[in-house]
Amino acid sequence: xxxxxxxxxxxxxxxxxxxxxxxxxxxxxxxxxxxxxxxxxxxxxxxxxxxxxxxxxxxxxxxxxxxxxxxxxxxxxxxxxxxxxxxxxxxxxxxxxxxxxxxxxxxxxxxxxxxxxxxxxxxxxxxxxxxxxxxxx
Numbered sequence: 001x002x003x004x005x006x007x008x009x010x011x012x013x014x015x016x017x018x019x020x021x022x023x024x025x026x027x028x029x030x031x032x033x034x035x036x037x038x039x040x041x042x043x044x045x046x047x048x049x050x051x052x053x054x055x056x057x058x059x060x061x062x063x064x065x066x067x068x069x070x071x072x073x074x075x076x077x078x079x080x081x082x083x084x085x086x087x088x089x090x091x092x093x094x095x096x097x098x099x100x101x102x103x104x105x106x107x108x109x110x111x112x113x114x115x116x117x118x119x120x121x122x123x124x125x126x127x128x129x130x131x132x133x134x135x136x137x
Contacts, residue, residue: 001031001133002107003125005072006098007042009110010035012127013068014054014061019127022134023071029134034073034105036080036097040065080104090119 005023012019026033043050043065051061080100087099092115099122102109108123109116116124125133 002034002105003031003110003130004034004036004098004102004105004107005039006095006109006111006113006116007039007046008112009127010039010043010068011046011050011053014050014056014064018131018136022127022130022136023068026071029136031134032073033071033110034075034101034107036101037074037076038097040069040074075101075104090121091116 009019013023014020022029022031023033047058047061050056051058054061054064056064077097080097080103083100083103084096086103087096090096091099095113095116098109098111102122108125110125110127110130112126
């Protein structure tokens with residue numbers, strides 16, 4: 001299974017929880033995870049919020065961010081640019097890179113954002129649904 005992972009899931013990587021377990025064990029679970037390069041910028045932009053959420057210090061957060069990146073195919077915008085217009089018709093512009101990448105890869109999205117499910121073009125899994133499909137529930 002291939003999935004594009006959105007930022008709200010990525011933030012969960014910085015604490016010990018089921019999301020982190022799935023990401024770290026994605027190869028063993030038979031899933032390939034992808035993020036647009038934009039996601040790393042988005043995490044850095046929200047660094048102060050992530051520091052509060054994760055209870056990590058700035059140095060440990062940077063280490064964790066580097067560690068996290070090894071679990072994902074990080075795709076540059078140029079690779080899925082042709083799908084941007086269609087993606088913007090499906091979702092808010094801020095989230096369109098995730099949808100454009102999913103359209104390009106012909107795969108689903110892993111997100112806990114309820115608004116993502118308001119469209120029917122791309123299958124969206126929340127964490128509970130993904131755990132059930134991986135028989136981790």
